[in-house]
Amino acid sequence: MSQTVETPEDPILRASQTFGITPEQYMLPARGEIRMVDPTGRLLPAEEQGTEPGHEYPLPAGDVLLGAYEKLVVGRRVNDQNSALVRQGRMAVYPSSHGQEACQVAAALCLKEGDWLFPTYRDTVAVMTKGVRPLDVMSIFRGEWHGGYDPHEHHVGIQSTPLTTQLLHAVGVAHAAKLRGEDTVVLAMCGDGATSEGDFHEALNFAAVFKLPVVFFVQNNGYAISVPLSQQSAAPSLAHKAVGYGMAGERVDGNDLVALLATLGRAVDLARSESEPLLVEAHTYRMQAHTNADDATRYRDDAEVQEWIAKDPVTRMRAYLAGEGLLDDAAEQRIAAAAEDVAAALRDGMNADVQVDPRELFRHVYTEQTPQLAEQEQILAAELAREETAP
Template sequence: MTTTERTAASFFLPSEEPLGLINADGAPVAEPALEMPADDVLLRLHRAMVSGRRFDAQATALTKQGRLAVYPSARGQEAGEIGSILALRPQDWLFPTYRDSMAVVARGVDPVEVLTLLRGDWHCGYDPYRANVAPQCTPLATNTLHAVGFAHAAKTKGEDTVALVLLGDGATSEGDTHEALNFAAVWQSPVVFLVQNNGYAISVPLSKQTAAPSLAHKGVGYGMPSVLVDGNDAAAVHAVVEQAVARAAAGGGPTLIEALTYRVESHTNADDASRYRDRAEVEAWLTRDPIARLERYLTDRGLLDDAAREEISARAETEATSLRERMNTDTVLDPADLFRHVYAEPTAALRRQAEDLTAELSLGAEE
């Protein structure tokens, strides 16, 4: 980043209105700051969003059937989830939250392995190094620190790696996010912060979390460029994240992106969203559906027809059927797994605890 760039307010400030490339009616929007993704990319975005929504619906159903302990739905946030993931390069890393199962699947992780955490079997059911996806983070904002530390280490080692960290609006109220943003800006770490502002931190609306004009404005105080984007426009999200990744990879440092979107379902299956928001609010956001928007654009351009839509839907249904069948089995759990993978070399205290549990289980079996 040059001195001129650092002193130019326009370099740091987000736009007054969210950037977009396709409006809610499916019509293209002229946006000088962004380039429309190629047709093949748009088709990939559409296919992945359809599959992601079907996965999300299936996971929600599995929760109701008792196959999952809890599931935080990302319905309505497909553009942010998929648009950002498809903008990553193979060597880049994703640092997701508990609501980003759809994004983790889109990155190439087996859906059953993704849901292992929410099933209650493991803290992380997949190998992070296989798809460059860190364990899903349940505590708010701790993944921001993980992402910055990882990215800073990669930069120190001379590796061409960018970290994309996903967080919600609620996570921006945590001190961990402040520390991560500040460190990343000072050390010019190759990190992209994508805040999916879905309106609520459980039941707390954004108006009760911050008085800032937007969450994107927070980047100004840290000295990093900030972008406000329509989070229901997959094309725009993809373009913005791709720009930020390229900038970080070239040594330009971090970017803070706020994607304005909406959480259509409740916080989790344990939440009753009707207690803190009106149905009319939800209905209004449904008219801005990210999948329908991209479908209309692709159809109007002759890139998507009924046959293609049916094929995409059938494929998503096949994937959901496979997930359902593989999840509808009882997992055989080994209590000794509680002590595995905690330390490379188990501590004396951990060994004693494992021995005590083994003795207790043996006693129970005898009785």
């Protein structure tokens, strides 16, 4: 007579049984950083990928990788275009993600249409990859008050400067979706500096206690503005922080787009099927300054930057695809032309002068305008009318 094996209620125990490992092995990140393609574009053999039982990742399909590479090239071109727009005075500030584009492309592509993405101020490439029009993404960086895009249209939270607040918003959306019985996964992005914030603790603890389908994605670029990681955390890795909250963590090479797609893809699938949070740490590098207002030479030297330029995610992915016969000269030219079209449209849009209505100062302050604001708006309207009729 066959014996029925009961399915454990605990999602961590259930997931560990799926992979044939102990819950402790499931929760701890793999001993090696997950990597599938080395900086030269060589596909690594399985024994060099940092995997171990329960941490194996299948190679994404060729068409998926080629499509991701196109998003990667567009992201790099937009980053460089935005840096030029700042120098031209068309943008007030821009936090470049030059060097981190692979993390952002993978974060957006691993989600389904109804899933939510909560980005940081640096994650413009992720927001674009999720489907938001580039001009709408960038308008916030030239000071437009409305933030540029409707978060509900693409299920993308608004980028904002306060550090780590988006993690709390992400957890709230995931909690609401679970209460409604919706099939929704939320991916919440943050940097290594955010892991030192109280909001980080509160978000992870709440998500773990209430077993919410959230993937916390930490882009560890080594610096919180000018503060190195060594002065923020003594943990073996940021992924190890997950264990203290009762969730699984994983480390991945943040400049390896192939490994990122595989690792984040499985994290999203597990969050969806097990209704539990996971933490993924990607080790990457911000090759340019924190923003155009930052002097990165004051806290890091050129040799360090050059070391990471050799690990560039764009050149790595290009070499891999070409070596696998998935990318030829014609495809490369097509992708470059498409990226240039995006940059040109962005440039034209940002060069157009914004038509400012001073009376917007009095709108959206209160649901019902106060008598004082109404009086002030009338005074301004009279002054504007006099200017229009003045000879």
